Amino acid sequence: MSAVTRKNRDGRTRARLSSGKAGSLLRLVFSLAITFFGLLLVTFLIGRVLPIDPVLAAVGDRAPQAVYDRVREEMGLNLPLWQQFFIYISNILQGDFGRSVLTSNPVLEDIKRVFPATLELATIATIIGVILGIPAGVFAAINKGKWPDHVVRVIGLAGYSMPIFWLGLMGLLVFYMKLDWVAGPGRLDAFYVDFIEPTTGLMLVDTLIEGDMDLFWNAVSHIILPASILAYFSLAYIARMTRSFMLEQLSQEYILTARVKGISEHRIIWRHALGNVMVPLVTVIALSYANLLEGSVLTEIIFAWPGLGLYITNSLLNADMNAVLGGTVVVGAVFISVNMLSDVLYRFLDPRARR
């Protein structure tokens, strides 16, 4: 009798659990849709509010009034605002971001070309930042108040306060010109540029796909300096947050439990405490990654890196509204997806958040 009831109860819990999972997936999709809708609304309104006349930008300021009016009608700018917004959304959902005035390519094509460059740079920078930043933060935390803690703090602060253009120029001067350890600006040596067919647009991946190790190492020597300089910033931030999360966890009761069990200090820190530190840290890492994915304009200018930041800035300076808004939508979408990814990871790392 009791076995039967227990089975029933278990069956019910399982059913509730699975509906909970489907429910949370549904909720996720719903909140994504809402956020994306909000993003589109904001970019659309920015486009209409900005004191830049897209008609004027297209026809030039010497066009006669009749031409101006006709183009205005062609662009749909005489329609009521809500209709314009509807058209805007349906265009974007079909992947039509309009044409860039500056490059005369469809904006989406331009972004497909420039985004991988930024993605590659940001990803490498974040990987470096995580690989160095977490151990640095842990090291500082377990030596709190002693010299390793101060060293990490000073290095971090320096990284945080130095202007990136200066750091970039100095990096080029020292590691490229004087020491010749790394390659200069650009994603590949000029000599190699035509050798590579963009498949993914990620230079490191494309060269590997073609199996050309010379090209691969050339791409590595090009990306390593700008990526390290961007990484310095995220490293400083990640190390600082790791330190404070670590200190908080090390004072928790379960750490004392682990000590009572006779566990090694090494395992206590890297398994017990870090397992808990990773939960809030994943959000920190995701946010700093998302920031880098926006494209770091200064770094891209100094290293002649044809990325998203450079593209959006150029378009902005040339009043190329389609390109600016398209770029903004992409940046927003990237932010949303990185946030969602960190949510998923959060659930993976913290069993309490799995419901």
Added chain:
Amino acid sequence: MSSETLLTVKNLEVTFNTPKGKVHAVRGVSFDLGRERLGIVGESGSGKSQTGRAILGLTAANGTIRAEKMQFRDVDLANLKPKQWRKVRGARISMIMQDPKYSLNPVMTIGDQIIEAYREHHKVNAKEARLRALEMLEAVKIRDPERVFNAYPHETSGGMGQRVMIAMMLIPDPELIIADEPTSALDVTVQLQVMAILDDLVRDRGMALIFISHDLQLISSFCDRVLVMYQGHVVEELRASELHNAKHPYTKGLLNCLPKMDGDHSDLPTLEREASWAEG
């Protein structure tokens, strides 16, 4: 109880450096422990928990432990290096912590945490450790060990969490268990169940127990002998069965504060303290 001495503590002192100056938490505690169940009772701040932690060398970083003698069987606890401590902790002396809500790692499964305690001191493969852990969960009267083994701490109730704690701390088969307020965080109805499980296991395996609590009734029903602590001193030591014959006014005061089911129902007396007790 055999007369063999497991642990001798002589003149134990624990002091903390705090921003407000030195705090003497334990001021010269001495006792001998055989294979018995010793209760340490006292109000909060009496130094009972710090006595327990000092035996494991786990005083917080800003504290110092000094003792004329702290001998556990063949081990001189007063002069141990970190590496030697790790051979004592868990394997020979273990401690049951107060609140399973905080004392279990929230992101590790219960099974992993128990296995970890076992494998730290016994060289066995993962499969065997798992079997031992499941056995141990059964020994603390958990009905479906498999489920609890794979569960995370937040998925268990307080009573179950504390049984998991007992399983985890007893699995390496230590000789001495220190239970620091093991039931204070639990409901009254669950308290007795958990204490009974702990008591059974300690007796079955011939372990010694130091039971730290402020609960005189629990102490008197689960211990052989009682140390009464006040402000870092042991003010009285007596057999648990003789608790009602306590001589020291502090112990009497504590006893008087217990509500009685029968007899008069007037207000309970407030505990009165005298400065001279702290000079012991």
